[in-house]
Amino acid sequence: MSALTGVRVIELANDPIAWAGKLLADMGADVILVEPPEGDRARGYGPFVDDEPGDDRSLYWWHYHTSKRSVTLDLDDPGDADRFRALLGTADVLLEAEPRHRLAALGFDYDDLTAIRADIVHVSVTPYGRNDPKSDRPFTDLTVMAAGGPVWSCGYDDHSLPPVRGPQQGYHTASHFAVLSTLTALLHRGVSGEGQFIDVSMHAACNVTTEAASYSWLVARQTVERQTGRHAAVNPSSETQQRCADGRHANTGVPPRTPDEFGRLLKWLRETGLEDELPEAVFLEMGAEWDGPFDLSRIGRDDAVTAIFGAGREAMKLIASRLPAQDFFVGCQRAGLAAGAVNAPEEAFEDEHFKARGIQVEVEHEDLGRTVRYPGAPYRMTGSPWRILRRAPRLGEHNDEVLGGL
Amino acid sequence: MPGALSSFRICDFTGQLAGAGATKWLSSFGAEVIRIEDPVRQGRWDILRGVPPFVDERRGIEMGGGFNNHNTDKLGITLNLRTERGKELLTRLIEVSDVVSENFAKGVLERWGFGYDRLREIKPDIIYVSNCGFGHEGPYSDFKSWGPIAQAVSGLTFASGLPGEEPAGWGYSYMDHTGAYYMAMAILLALLHRQRTGEGQWVDLACTDAAVTLNGPALLDWTVNGRPLRREGSPHSNRNQWPAMAPHGIYPSQGDDDWVAIACRDQRDWQALADAIAADWCRDSRFADLPGRLAAQDALDTHLGAWTRERSKYATEAVLLEAGVPVAPVQKPEERIDLDSSTGDFSLWPTVRHTEMGDVRVDGQPAHFSKTDWQMERGAPCLGEYTDEVLTRVLGLEAEELVRLREEGVL
Numbered sequence: 001m002s003a004l005t006g007v008r009v010i011e012l013a014n015d016p017i018a019w020a021g022k023l024l025a026d027m028g029a030d031v032i033l034v035e036p037p038e039g040d041r042a043r044g045y046g047p048f049v050d051d052e053p054g055d056d057r058s059l060y061w062w063h064y065h066t067s068k069r070s071v072t073l074d075l076d077d078p079g080d081a082d083r084f085r086a087l088l089g090t091a092d093v094l095l096e097a098e099p100r101h102r103l104a105a106l107g108f109d110y111d112d113l114t115a116i117r118a119d120i121v122h123v124s125v126t127p128y129g130r131n132d133p134k135s136d137r138p139f140t141d142l143t144v145m146a147a148g149g150p151v152w153s154c155g156y157d158d159h160s161l162p163p164v165r166g167p168q169q170g171y172h173t174a175s176h177f178a179v180l181s182t183l184t185a186l187l188h189r190g191v192s193g194e195g196q197f198i199d200v201s202m203h204a205a206c207n208v209t210t211e212a213a214s215y216s217w218l219v220a221r222q223t224v225e226r227q228t229g230r231h232a233a234v235n236p237s238s239e240t241q242q243r244c245a246d247g248r249h250a251n252t253g254v255p256p257r258t259p260d261e262f263g264r265l266l267k268w269l270r271e272t273g274l275e276d277e278l279p280e281a282v283f284l285e286m287g288a289e290w291d292g293p294f295d296l297s298r299i300g301r302d303d304a305v306t307a308i309f310g311a312g313r314e315a316m317k318l319i320a321s322r323l324p325a326q327d328f329f330v331g332c333q334r335a336g337l338a339a340g341a342v343n344a345p346e347e348a349f350e351d352e353h354f355k356a357r358g359i360q361v362e363v364e365h366e367d368l369g370r371t372v373r374y375p376g377a378p379y380r381m382t383g384s385p386w387r388i389l390r391r392a393p394r395l396g397e398h399n400d401e402v403l404g405g406l
Numbered sequence: 407m408p409g410a411l412s413s414f415r416i417c418d419f420t421g422q423l424a425g426a427g428a429t430k431w432l433s434s435f436g437a438e439v440i441r442i443e444d445p446v447r448q449g450r451w452d453i454l455r456g457v458p459p460f461v462d463e464r465r466g467i468e469m470g471g472g473f474n475n476h477n478t479d480k481l482g483i484t485l486n487l488r489t490e491r492g493k494e495l496l497t498r499l500i501e502v503s504d505v506v507s508e509n510f511a512k513g514v515l516e517r518w519g520f521g522y523d524r525l526r527e528i529k530p531d532i533i534y535v536s537n538c539g540f541g542h543e544g545p546y547s548d549f550k551s552w553g554p555i556a557q558a559v560s561g562l563t564f565a566s567g568l569p570g571e572e573p574a575g576w577g578y579s580y581m582d583h584t585g586a587y588y589m590a591m592a593i594l595l596a597l598l599h600r601q602r603t604g605e606g607q608w609v610d611l612a613c614t615d616a617a618v619t620l621n622g623p624a625l626l627d628w629t630v631n632g633r634p635l636r637r638e639g640s641p642h643s644n645r646n647q648w649p650a651m652a653p654h655g656i657y658p659s660q661g662d663d664d665w666v667a668i669a670c671r672d673q674r675d676w677q678a679l680a681d682a683i684a685a686d687w688c689r690d691s692r693f694a695d696l697p698g699r700l701a702a703q704d705a706l707d708t709h710l711g712a713w714t715r716e717r718s719k720y721a722t723e724a725v726l727l728e729a730g731v732p733v734a735p736v737q738k739p740e741e742r743i744d745l746d747s748s749t750g751d752f753s754l755w756p757t758v759r760h761t762e763m764g765d766v767r768v769d770g771q772p773a774h775f776s777k778t779d780w781q782m783e784r785g786a787p788c789l790g791e792y793t794d795e796v797l798t799r800v801l802g803l804e805a806e807e808l809v810r811l812r813e814e815g816v817l
Contacts, residue, residue, distance in 0.1 A: 145667075148742065151667065167641070207754060208771070215768070243572065343560065349625050357543065357612065
């Protein structure tokens with residue numbers, strides 16, 4: 001049995017919460033996606049199967065709506081509104097990202113819902129929360145992330161280049177908090193029998209997902225500045241991204257910090273035949289033979305410690321520049337040092353490790369006569385497994401079986 | 407006021423952000439999170455205990471600003487698990503806990519004698535959630551990781567960048583935050599499963615698995631169409647392919663490293679933007695419809711960037727908001743925390759009281775519950791700050807026993 005078997009979620013189709021609905025559906029919740037009769041606009045988003053737009057050919061739609069069922073309802077139509085009311089009577093959770101006054105105008109806001117289903121959990125996701133007029137502003141994932149903090153921290157050492165947005169992660173972050181809220185409220189309902197209303201702010205979600213950018217300001221009124229491929233920082237830090245022999249990049253990670261780690265790095269440098277090319281190799285030897293742990297606060301103040309740590313970084317960069325990125329990554333890790341290849345998403349997906357962990361799952365698209373590989377479980381739950389129950393629904397595919405039974 | 411999760415007790419070994427961030431969600435909703443640290447190493451496994459930012463000139467393991475941020479309202483205790491008595495006390499604590507959580511390297515808990523099989527012996531319905539970069543199984547399970555490495559290996563670093571440049575990646579540990587969210591979800595899912603079935607379970611969480619799933623449409627473009635994201639001109643993550651929008655980007659503004667984000671979702675947005683700017687280039691026939699604007703996006707960005715460069719980011723925001731076009735300044739920390747009233751109005755930065763640091767503002771939770779909202783009151787625990795309280799109240803130890811245990815180096 002999946003963790004959420006028997007939990008019915010009504011999701012009012014909308015981009016910012018599509019990921020939240022999928023996370024719940026793939027854990028066994030009966031997620032019923034309510035779409036307008038003409039269909040949710042995301043059905044028209046690319047990429048498309050064989051690059052041909054058309055009904056049920058949006059891969060974006062396929063990805064975000066697995067395991068859900070679709071019904072069509074025009075909430076402005078009295079007959080459909082009655083059907084929606086009946087549907088809510090069977091629901092444990094309402095998940096929505098509607099404009100903040102829309103549900104009240106339709107008679108379906110939380111206070112109305114409790115008359116239909118007293119213990120319902122209503123999760124609302126808006127740009128700035130239900131009480132802030134700024135939630136009425138138009139928005140996209142890009143504007144949410146720009147205002148909310150992540151963008152400021154991402155980009156390049158060269159500040160004449162614009163800061164950079166990691167694609168679509170603003171909606172993902174809002175969805176993560178929508179899911180955490182839903183699960184927390186369901187647990188509370190399981191103990192107390194009561195439901196409640198939950199007000200998720202996308203802007204707030206981004207604001208608390210910026211690590212030191214926020215707490216450097218909160219604690220010390222300091223401002224971090226963006227750097228290429230590594231943490232934005234109050235004080236500039238050493239580069240950690242290196243172009244490798246195959247043109248791909250690697251993250252040189254955490255340079256050695258203990259005598260043992262210096263010893264292993266030196267051994268690897270010798271194995272790769274590069275020791276002669278690194279004049280600083282002698283400092284690696286010093287590091288390997290250092291008596292006791294290093295006092296890291298002496299970096300920059302003590303010549304020997306500074307030289308040893310500088311040599312560690314230089315050795316990592318040299319080896320990375322001479323090996324293909326994957327070989328550097330694996331070699332470095334085998335030497336007990338943390339580093340990573342900068343994989344493209346498809347390279348990660350085809351990597352032996354992720355495949356062994358089951359990142360590729362096959363989903364049947366019987367209507368197209370093909371089986372498609374999808375990204376798999378975000379967590380391996382041994383007692384209540386994640387799984388994709390079915391492909392994303394066609395528009396109104398479940399009208400009869402869901403609405404017919406009300 | 408009882409919280410949404412007040413009935414649950416977590417035996418918590420997590421640290422850093424990827425783990426501590428997870429149990430912070432639980433503690434803020436009232437779960438009793440008992441954070442166990444090593445007295446011999448003074449809790450230094452969690453490197454954040456002693457690193458900046460600092461509230462003042464004081465330094466040391468009680469002064470780390472990040473540690474305080476991620477460990478609010480947790481009950482910190484010390485147990486020396488090298489000792490038999492320490493192991494016995496941990497066993498008794500597990501007997502009365504709902505969840506054991508950790509984000510050590512694979513095998514650490516097992517070596518201490520507390521692998522999942524042993525945990526189940528101690529408490530048959532225990533929920534055990536492990537969280538590490540590459541998981542406990544698979545070819546890379548012995549590899550080391552932290553946020554930037556998880557982001558690199560999973561595809562997230564690559565996906566964030568400008569064409570012709572190396573990957574920009576993430577200027578913070580997005581996957582430590584997000585790995586923590588998945589860890590918290592896994593704990594909550596397992597608790598729900600147990601609430602309904604009475605069964606516990608082990609969750610093997612790998613931050614990198616979760617990260618791979620965050621590039622879904624690009625992965626389906628690969629598996630269905632065979633199109634890789636690594637190709638000429640790709641990625642360009644300030645643009646939007648799915649859905650296609652143009653203009654869509656981050657543009658220069660007047661000011662010191664000031665930028666503004668603008669997105670036209672559809673033809674109406676474009677028309678409104680063109681009317682608001684009312685320059686000749688807006689009537690260029692290449693920009694008349696979306697296919698044209700996508701094809702001429704570089705030229706479009708050049709024109710729009712020249713216009714935004716003439717005014718402040720907030721002035722651009724005002725003009726385009728009036729026109730109904732999605733727009734937002736790229737806000738700096740001070741701007742979004744102290745100058746933009748939205749976050750304060752949402753009560754996003756609660757002040758907690760830390761025993762050594764005093765009153766400090768921290769990240770709150772970005773969701774409010776109408777009946778059982780989160781609360782943050784106490785800062786992160788000092789090393790062993792709640793040892794006596796927890797061992798007395800939860801395990802029923804007497805004062806003289808605590809003295810003896812301390813003398814024996816158990817606490």
